[in-house]
Amino acid sequence: MDYGLSPRERAWRDEVQAFIAEHVDERLVDETRLRGNEGRGAEAQRFLGALRQRGWDRIAFPEEYGGLGKTAIEQWLFIDEIETAGAPMLPLTLTSVAPTILRIGDEAQRREWLPRIQAGEVDFALGYSESEAGTDLASLRTRAELDGDQWLVNGHKMWNTMAHMATHNWLAVRTEPDAPKHKGVSMLIVPMDAPGVSVQPIHVWPGLRTNAVFFDNVRVPRANLIGERGLGFYYAAMALNFERLSIGSAGMARRIFDALVREVRVRVVDGRPLRGDPWVRDRLARLRVELDAARLLGLEVAIRLDRGEVPAAASSMAKACVSELAQRVADTGCEILGLDGQLHAEEPSALVKGRLQWLYRLAPMLAFGGGTNEVQRDIIGFMGHGLPRK
Amino acid sequence: MQLEPTLEQAEMRRAVREFCSREVTIERLLDWERSGVGVDEATSRKVAGLGWLGLGLPAEAGGGGASLADVAHLIEECGRGLLPRPLLARMRGALGLAWLAPRSPTLAAVARGERTVALALDERDAREPAGWRTRLAADGCHVSGDKAFVPDAEAADLHLVAIGAPERPRFVLVDRRAPGVSCAALHSFGNEPQAHVSYREAAVLEVLEGGLDFDDWRRHQVALALAEMIGGMDAALAATVGWVKEREQFGQKIALFQAVRHQVADMGTRFTSARHLAWQAISRLASGSLGVTDFHSAAAWTGASFKQICWTAHHLHGGAGFVVEHPLRFHSERAQSLCIRWTPEAPALARIAATLLD
Ligand SMILES: Cc1cc2nc3c(=O)[nH]c(=O)nc-3n(C[C@H](O)[C@H](O)[C@H](O)COP(=O)(O)OP(=O)(O)OC[C@H]3O[C@@H](n4cnc5c(N)ncnc54)[C@H](O)[C@@H]3O)c2cc1C
Numbered sequence: 001m002d003y004g005l006s007p008r009e010r011a012w013r014d015e016v017q018a019f020i021a022e023h024v025d026e027r028l029v030d031e032t033r034l035r036g037n038e039g040r041g042a043e044a045q046r047f048l049g050a051l052r053q054r055g056w057d058r059i060a061f062p063e064e065y066g067g068l069g070k071t072a073i074e075q076w077l078f079i080d081e082i083e084t085a086g087a088p089m090l091p092l093t094l095t096s097v098a099p100t101i102l103r104i105g106d107e108a109q110r111r112e113w114l115p116r117i118q119a120g121e122v123d124f125a126l127g128y129s130e131s132e133a134g135t136d137l138a139s140l141r142t143r144a145e146l147d148g149d150q151w152l153v154n155g156h157k158m159w160n161t162m163a164h165m166a167t168h169n170w171l172a173v174r175t176e177p178d179a180p181k182h183k184g185v186s187m188l189i190v191p192m193d194a195p196g197v198s199v200q201p202i203h204v205w206p207g208l209r210t211n212a213v214f215f216d217n218v219r220v221p222r223a224n225l226i227g228e229r230g231l232g233f234y235y236a237a238m239a240l241n242f243e244r245l246s247i248g249s250a251g252m253a254r255r256i257f258d259a260l261v262r263e264v265r266v267r268v269v270d271g272r273p274l275r276g277d278p279w280v281r282d283r284l285a286r287l288r289v290e291l292d293a294a295r296l297l298g299l300e301v302a303i304r305l306d307r308g309e310v311p312a313a314a315s316s317m318a319k320a321c322v323s324e325l326a327q328r329v330a331d332t333g334c335e336i337l338g339l340d341g342q343l344h345a346e347e348p349s350a351l352v353k354g355r356l357q358w359l360y361r362l363a364p365m366l367a368f369g370g371g372t373n374e375v376q377r378d379i380i381g382f383m384g385h386g387l388p389r390k
Numbered sequence: 391m392q393l394e395p396t397l398e399q400a401e402m403r404r405a406v407r408e409f410c411s412r413e414v415t416i417e418r419l420l421d422w423e424r425s426g427v428g429v430d431e432a433t434s435r436k437v438a439g440l441g442w443l444g445l446g447l448p449a450e451a452g453g454g455g456a457s458l459a460d461v462a463h464l465i466e467e468c469g470r471g472l473l474p475r476p477l478l479a480r481m482r483g484a485l486g487l488a489w490l491a492p493r494s495p496t497l498a499a500v501a502r503g504e505r506t507v508a509l510a511l512d513e514r515d516a517r518e519p520a521g522w523r524t525r526l527a528a529d530g531c532h533v534s535g536d537k538a539f540v541p542d543a544e545a546a547d548l549h550l551v552a553i554g555a556p557e558r559p560r561f562v563l564v565d566r567r568a569p570g571v572s573c574a575a576l577h578s579f580g581n582e583p584q585a586h587v588s589y590r591e592a593a594v595l596e597v598l599e600g601g602l603d604f605d606d607w608r609r610h611q612v613a614l615a616l617a618e619m620i621g622g623m624d625a626a627l628a629a630t631v632g633w634v635k636e637r638e639q640f641g642q643k644i645a646l647f648q649a650v651r652h653q654v655a656d657m658g659t660r661f662t663s664a665r666h667l668a669w670q671a672i673s674r675l676a677s678g679s680l681g682v683t684d685f686h687s688a689a690a691w692t693g694a695s696f697k698q699i700c701w702t703a704h705h706l707h708g709g710a711g712f713v714v715e716h717p718l719r720f721h722s723e724r725a726q727s728l729c730i731r732w733t734p735e736a737p738a739l740a741r742i743a744a745t746l747l748d
Binding site (some may be wrong): 018134135136139181204250269342343344347360361364367368372377 | 462515517538539578647705707727729730731
């Protein structure tokens with residue numbers, strides 16, 4: 001066993017770290033933090049431009065489509081470093097939708113969409129969830145009917161994050177109403193400026209915006225149905241699979257934890273260094289242990305991907321573990337900071353830039369979103385340990 | 391044992407519940423949050439008119455003369471109904487004044503709802519009263535120092551300011567509008583109005599004496615927090631039970647998933663045990679029969695339970711409970727900020743350990 005990086009991996013990590021040292025500064029981190037999901041600011045555009053220049057925007061692409069040929073472990077190292085640095089992650093358009101189109105689209109579709117995605121002309125919102133179709137995604141009702149050479153789309157999507165800024169929606173629609181529910185869904189690309197699309201904002205607790213999006217007789221060219229009809233549920237799962245490495249990454253929790261540790265090191269309370277308090281030491285040490293463990297669950301996902309396995313149980317472990325750990329980091333952090341822990345990120349005097357308070361508000365979503373943790377635990381049970389399903 | 395509220399207490403609880411369900415709507419909560427002042431004038435006047443601010447004040451001063459337990463019942467319902475936090479801060483302030491100085495000449499105006507009191511206790515880098523650096527001038531008539539995170543500081547008429555002293559803190563009353571008093575508003579959880587306040591040779595209206603000693607006074611304040619938390623967690627639990635019975639996924643109510651039922655069961659167990667620990671502490675404090683660890687156990691368990699219950703409530707609600715218009719997040723915010731201010735777990739556990747081991 002050797003948990004050290006291979007020379008190739010080390011060289012890659014060093015390269016990523018050098019890139020971060022050159023391109024990630026306080027301004028970029030602050031902008032990323034303050035913007036939340038309200039689009040990329042000038043700093044983020046610059047950062048993405050630099051990534052593009054190196055071809056790193058295609059890190060999730062297979063080699064034959066201009067990808068870097070990076071192993072999953074190398075991709076995991078990349079995500080871990082970027083997240084830990086607090087730089088913006090690559091957009092899901094590049095890390096989730098594009099690799100899916102590459103795998104399922106026909107040649108014409110690949111030629112149509114990939115160059116535009118790479119040029120930054122096309123940015124997707126991910127339109128899976130509906131009011132009544134959350135965890136049970138396959139019960140979605142937004143429908144598309146073929147009318148001549150066009151799809152006619154009607155229905156609505158909930159929680160369609162980025163829809164107010166995206167150029168297109170990567171939309172799961174029911175095209176085969178008579179098929180069993182998992183087999184009646186297809187993936188359709190819908191331009192956001194098509195007549196009949198309307199967007200309503202939804203504001204959520206951590207200060208982020210998402211949207212309800214309505215489709216009223218929206219017409220879309222027939223060729224915008226990507227892959228095969230009726231396989232959309234599996235394509236959505238495939239697209240989610242590509243997010244696995246980042247969903248299970250402990251990088252963000254680790255970054256906020258590290259910032260908390262830096263603060264505790266210098267903070268003096270009641271005339272004594274806070275770092276001398278036994279309970280503070282104990283809690284921070286415990287969190288560090290949990291973060292170390294969670295990070296290696298992320299590695300487990302990458303190892304299995306590199307072995308050509310579908311790492312269902314491993315990624316469920318990482319996702320459930322990291323999301324619940326984020327909540328403990330937030331809660332413990334707020335407690336350690338005391339009354340300062342309740343200050344909002346917008347408050348200039350907030351310690352750790354109000355990140356603990358923000359994470360306290362964000363963390364619940366990490367557990368129920370991206371596949372709720374009960375379902376993750378089911379997957380660990382039956383995929384990881386062969387427990388019977390029925 | 392008498393574990394049920396008396397008839398009068400039950401009646402008062404019902405009245406508060408009705409008031410909150412009528413007046414504290416989600417639209418208003420959002421308006422109050424946006425306004426930055428936490429509550430509007432009309433609602434403040436209504437609550438003052440109901441006599442809640444003066445309920446626990448001595449009858450001689452025109453207050454309701456109610457016991458700590460009575461007041462805790464009131465506050466529990468206010469926590470459940472999400473009564474605006476500045477109003478809860480004013481109740482605390484009024485009681486804080488009465489508990490420290492039961493014969494204060496200011497109490498009558500406070501009992502009538504004409505003047506409100508903010509508690510200016512904490513300082514930025516001091517968690518123990520021994521570290522408070524706010525000082526009384528040698529003439530005993532002026533106060534100087536910086537208080538942090540003072541709830542309702544800007545709107546209150548009076549500040550009850552804690553003075554650091556080697557043995558035990560003392561308290562004075564200062565007019566919020568007196569020369570030398572300045573507030574800097576803070577942006578905190580749920581936009582609860584709080585401020586850092588600086589006092590520079592500010593004139594003292596009264597030195598507060600004749601009431602509870604500091605430790606006992608603080609326990610009374612914590613008792614109010616415990617009651618508020620019990621109300622909040624009851625509301626979060628009830629909302630969750632209602633939701634899981636209504637929400638369907640995979641063609642069935644999510645309440646039918648065993649994993650969901652277990653979480654609701656754990657919430658219920660946590661709530662029931664926290665409510666007993668909290669009320670045991672409150673009633674024993676009121677009757678002067680507090681056991682050595684009663685209070686610390688209640689503080690440690692109730693605070694942690696409130697946060698845990700809110701966390702599970704969010705989880706079981708999914709996206710529907712995550713929008714800013716859902717009351718759940720108000721409870722979650724209060725859970726964390728009440729814990730931080732009144733029932734941090736670590737010092738409570740340290741005191742229990744000291745009782746066990748030292
Ligand atoms: C801020 C935000 C942004 C989002 N962005 C997007 C986006 O861009 N695109 C998109 O498509 N979606 C998005 N989502 C939706 C997200 O993926 C859903 O919230 C998630 O799938 C859960 O669905 P739900 O909210 O309907 O909760 P529900 O499905 O109602 O689940 C609620 C709870 O019920 C329980 N439960 C449900 N099913 C089971 C089961 N089988 N076994 C045991 N327990 C169960 C769990 O406790 C679960 O947490 C976003 C959500 C939020 C809040």
